[in-house]
Amino acid sequence: MLKELQESILSLKKERNAVILAHSYQSPEIQEIADFTGDSFALSVKAKDIDADTVLLCGVRFMADTVKILNPDKTVLLPNPAASCPMAHQIDPQRVKDYKTAHPDCCIVAYVNTSTRLKAQCDVCVTSSSAPKIVSRIPNEHILFIPDCNLGSWVQKLLPDKHLTLWDGHCPVHNQVTAEDCARMKALYPDAKLAVHPECPPEVVEQADLVGSTAEILQYASSREDDIIVGTEKTIADWLGLQFPTRRFPVLSKKLICHDMRMTTLSDVYHALEGSGGEEIVMEESLRLAAKRPIDAMIELNT
CATH class of the missing domain: 3.40.50.10800 (NadA-like)
Known part of the structure; x- marks a missing residue:
């Protein structure tokens, strides 16, 4: 059923001359059908170089807005209109x-x-x-x-x-992580490096071996052979675990789950491309x- 839905999405994407951009925090089944994955701004910039009529952004609203700001002539779709960023x-x-x-x-x-x-x-x-x-x-x-x-x-x-x-x-999400989380995870994984996002509180950031964006955490983990304690959204740890199965990538805190990012489903993507769901991003030119x-x-x- 999953593969059939993905194949239907790929077919619709071709019919509409569309591209699918997926943030790194999106689920694996969405990243599998995406043309490009990355952080919010990298995706927006990437959209400028794409020869397509429609851009479907799998993420949250401000990301889709940024794509539209930089690509006013393209149709920009947000598959799940409720997906936002507090x-x-x-x-x-x-x-x-x-x-x-x-x-x-x-x-x-x-x-x-x-x-x-x-x-x-x-x-x-x-x-x-x-x-x-x-x-x-x-x-x-x-x-x-x-x-x-x-x-x-x-x-x-x-x-x-x-x-x-x-x-x-x-x-x-990131603000929930504590210094106690760092102490607990470092005790459990004494040989691991700690990589955290700078959206974490200062008392967490000061204990990190690397402080960086999602892309920088991925690059850091990919360039080393250590186990890495991941101080950002759990999806990143899951992705690293799939890429490097012989290493460990424990999440710094069980609270590092962005529910807004997880709202978007394959069904949302399908219905947005079909025209029966999602939302087209529209804004006044003066505001843009x-x-x-x-x-x-x-x-x-x-x-």
Whole structure:
């Protein structure tokens, strides 16, 4: 039944001249039918080079929005309209607008894991991998870094000469990991390396052998022969276990499961391509251009 559904999806994809992009946190059966997998921004950039009419994004809403922002002429589909990211909506865009008015010399830096309306109020976007490099190149003395205070704390520690103002946003999944989790897992796997995402709290990050994005954790694990304690979404540990069956990749905490990322099913993908489900991403051109501005700044500062 699984294979039959996958074959039907591949047939529909060909009929619609579509491509399927899947975030690294998506289930294996979805990644198997995807044309490209990766983190949110890598997928958005990849879509620009694709000769297709339709892009189906298996992930959460802000990712599909970013694909549309960068690819306005393509039809962009989100298979499960309920799939969202709580962190993307933790900061009210009006709050940022008011802050900018009160602090006109401040540069507003937004993590790419944000809503389109929030991006539209910001100056520069960053990813978890590019944040230190981009922030280091911003000339402004005062920087408001939103929404993830954990990622911001990590960047601030790497760049002590910068002044970052942090607010109260965070990833509700990564933020649950504790220093006690680190101690427990290191005791269970004393020879393993610890690789964590910078969305984890500072007391977890400071114990890690590697702090990096999803892609960087995958690269780190793939380039070594050690066992790796994985401090990000469980899907990454599962994928590594399949790729390297003789090694161990325990998850740092059982809480590292993103339920929003797991909402999308093969049936959702099928119905979205068939036209009986999913949601086409549509946005006003003025909003798209406003949100594209900080993304363009990110690309410029990261080259």
